[in-house]
Amino acid sequence: xxxxxxxxxxxxxxxxxxxxxxxxxxxxxxxxxxxxxxxxxxxxxxxxxxxxxxxxxxxxxxxxxxxxxxxxxxxxxxxxxxxxxxxxxxxxxxxxxxxxxxxxxxxxxxxxxxxxxxxxxxxxxxxxxxxxxxxxxxxxxxxxxxxxx
Amino acid sequence: xxxxxxxxxxxxxxxxxxxxxxxxxxxxxxxxxxxxxxxxxxxxxxxxxxxxxxxxxxxxxxxxxxxxxxxxxxxxxxxxxxxxxxxxxxxxxxxxxxxxxxxxxxxxxxxxxxxxxxxxxxxxxxxxxxxxxxxxxxxxxxxxxxxxx
DNA sequence: TGTTAATGATTGTTATACTAACTATATTTG
DNA sequence: CAAATATAGTTAGTATAACAATCATTAACA
Numbered sequence: 001x002x003x004x005x006x007x008x009x010x011x012x013x014x015x016x017x018x019x020x021x022x023x024x025x026x027x028x029x030x031x032x033x034x035x036x037x038x039x040x041x042x043x044x045x046x047x048x049x050x051x052x053x054x055x056x057x058x059x060x061x062x063x064x065x066x067x068x069x070x071x072x073x074x075x076x077x078x079x080x081x082x083x084x085x086x087x088x089x090x091x092x093x094x095x096x097x098x099x100x101x102x103x104x105x106x107x108x109x110x111x112x113x114x115x116x117x118x119x120x121x122x123x124x125x126x127x128x129x130x131x132x133x134x135x136x137x138x139x140x141x142x143x144x145x146x147x148x149x
Numbered sequence: 150x151x152x153x154x155x156x157x158x159x160x161x162x163x164x165x166x167x168x169x170x171x172x173x174x175x176x177x178x179x180x181x182x183x184x185x186x187x188x189x190x191x192x193x194x195x196x197x198x199x200x201x202x203x204x205x206x207x208x209x210x211x212x213x214x215x216x217x218x219x220x221x222x223x224x225x226x227x228x229x230x231x232x233x234x235x236x237x238x239x240x241x242x243x244x245x246x247x248x249x250x251x252x253x254x255x256x257x258x259x260x261x262x263x264x265x266x267x268x269x270x271x272x273x274x275x276x277x278x279x280x281x282x283x284x285x286x287x288x289x290x291x292x293x294x295x296x297x298x
Numbered sequence: 299t300g301t302t303a304a305t306g307a308t309t310g311t312t313a314t315a316c317t318a319a320c321t322a323t324a325t326t327t328g
Numbered sequence: 329c330a331a332a333t334a335t336a337g338t339t340a341g342t343a344t345a346a347c348a349a350t351c352a353t354t355a356a357c358a
Contacts, residue, residue: 011283012271022290023172029297097323097336122161134160140286141171148178246306
């Protein structure tokens with residue numbers, strides 16, 4: 001029965017594709033929902049705001065680590081968020097290379113306003129997946145992630 | 150027992166993040182492997198080449214559909230591949246809006262040369278996942294994908 | 299048949315991502 | 329302490345991606 005091996009290889013061939021395809025669509029979907037709600041922020045900007053809310057004021061290095069974005073990307077996203085007055089950069093008194101980045105009041109407000117949009121998008125994305133399936137998906141994705149460290 | 154609901158919500162909160170994180174790292178990893186092998190192509194360029202090899206000569210619209218990229222993105226990737234002489238655009242005699250895009254001999258050669266690199270990268274990515282787990286992962290990702298159509 | 303609509307491809311704009319190089323500041327170490 | 333190194337952040341260049349607008353060509357249909 002020579003079909004087992006080819007089938008496995010075939011699955012491996014398409015899985016990366018399916019992974020990327022799904023991640024791409026999810027990003028696109030969340031972005032579209034934010035646009036529909038006239039959020040005036042992108043999903044990546046949202047991710048940075050979220051890191052700041054959950055982690056409090058922090059350096060750009062910390063934000064990069066938390067969000068899995070690299071330093072130049074964080075710089076530019078913060079530039080945009082600063083223009084929109086959703087975050088502020090303050091000099092770190094202990095280390096003059098660093099900034100302490102924090103949400104402004106407007107930044108907090110933006111998160112309040114957009115949280116329902118994000119929650120609703122999450123519900124749609126994971127519709128039909130039960131608790132076990134969610135856990136399995138996360139476990140398998142983490143396994144792949146660890147494989148590529 | 151008020152912990153069940155919050156836990157589910159928490160999982161949904163991080164899953165999108167884990168999905169994007171894994172997809173990003175996979176892309177990064179494949180790209181790094183190609184760079185290491187001095188492939189002189191990116192992973193997205195590889196994906197387009199692969200579509201051309203498996204599907205034969207085809208229009209840019211078909212390439213876009215196969216690769217889940219949009220038309221402008223395909224245009225620009227093909228521009229780069231054409232510069233590198235890995236693909237060629239020929240006028241479609243039946244429809245003057247279209248090109249027939251095909252791999253050149255050099256394009257075929259590039260694929261021959263890089264296939265082992267890609268196969269090796271796939272092996273690393275899916276290491277430790279058995280047949281069932283691969284199938285489950287694909288099934289769950291497809292479910293999410295369908296949710297967002 | 300002639301106007302309208304749809305399609306294939308391109309161009310422009312904005313945003314994210316990676317690499318590399320650069321500035322400024324901190325840390326290590328000889 | 330001084331020189332070498334490391335770290336935080338920025339800037340520049342290239343690639344990918346989404347979206348909108350545009351252009352040429354083809355298809356639909358009144």
